[in-house]
Amino acid sequence: MFVLNILVIVTSLAGCCILSLMRFPGVELLGVSPNWLLIWLIAWSVRRPIWQAIAAGICVGWIYDALAIANPSHVPSFIVVGVITASLDKDRYIAENFVSVAILVFFMTIIAETIIAIQYFWLQIIPVKEVWFNYLRIVTSSVLITSLWTPLIFIPLNKWWKAIKV
Numbered sequence: 609m610f611v612l613n614i615l616v617i618v619t620s621l622a623g624c625c626i627l628s629l630m631r632f633p634g635v636e637l638l639g640v641s642p643n644w645l646l647i648w649l650i651a652w653s654v655r656r657p658i659w660q661a662i663a664a665g666i667c668v669g670w671i672y673d674a675l676a677i678a679n680p681s682h683v684p685s686f687i688v689v690g691v692i693t694a695s696l697d698k699d700r701y702i703a704e705n706f707v708s709v710a711i712l713v714f715f716m717t718i719i720a721e722t723i724i725a726i727q728y729f730w731l732q733i734i735p736v737k738e739v740w741f742n743y744l745r746i747v748t749s750s751v752l753i754t755s756l757w758t759p760l761i762f763i764p765l766n767k768w769w770k771a772i773k774v
Contacts, residue, residue: 609772616768621671624648624761628675635757640749642757645672646720649686650713651762653693655769661690680727685720692716706759709766714755721747 624644635641649668653661669683676682693716725743728734734742 613768613772616765620761620765621645621648621668625671625675628672635753637753638745638749640746640753642754643717643720643750644757644761646686646689646717647713647754647758647761648765649690650693650709650716650758651765653690654696654709654712654766656694658691658694661694662687665690679733680724680731682720682724684727685723688723689716689720692719706763709762710755710758713758713762714751717751717754718747721750 624647627644628641631641645668649661649664652664656664665687666683669681669686672682672686693712696712721743725739725747728739729736
């Protein structure tokens, strides 16, 4: 069962990487596609302790940076999202159905994109006016499209991890 679980983890993460690289008609909104790796990280962190969420945030952040050749890094935003998700009282706030998780992804996407915008501002990679304009467009699009596509990744992974009692 352990080997099968590792296979599911690696396969689902690789699938999210492939989805991140592809552009499908009707999946993008204003040129922004779903953040598949963020969805995967949230699905992982919902059922894990904080230290595992941090480790996953670092690994998934590095993978995202490698795929996107990103500057600034997505590692800090993914660590924060993983920690917040793992810290939530699951019994009280998350019913582990796709609606509550879509709402969680909605807010975690805002947090992740805000951390990226702060990094752009702090590192002065892009002028402040451009950061603000892009932030509004990207957050609005990313929040909507990522939340809508959350069940595609979350439901199968959550059912699997419930079945093996992680």
